[in-house]
Amino acid sequence: MNENKTLAIYFENGRTAYFESVENFEHEWINTDMISFDYLGVRTQVKRHAVFNFKTIAGFALQEDGE
Secondary structure (H helix, E strand, C coil), rough: CCCCEEEEECCCCCCCCEEEEEEEEEECCCCCCEEEEEECCCCCCEEEEEEEEEHHHHEEEEEECCC
């Protein structure tokens, strides 16, 4: 996956979280229903790794290549 993509995660309560400079996005639907990725914290400028259980979120949108 290319670097510097934007990811939006939509929560069931109507809130949305945005992640910048997303790399290494992975999803595992069969056994764990998890998504994971690395991102750069905008305010802290610290690289982090995040894991979400897909059953606890409403959905997500990942920037496509070339956008």
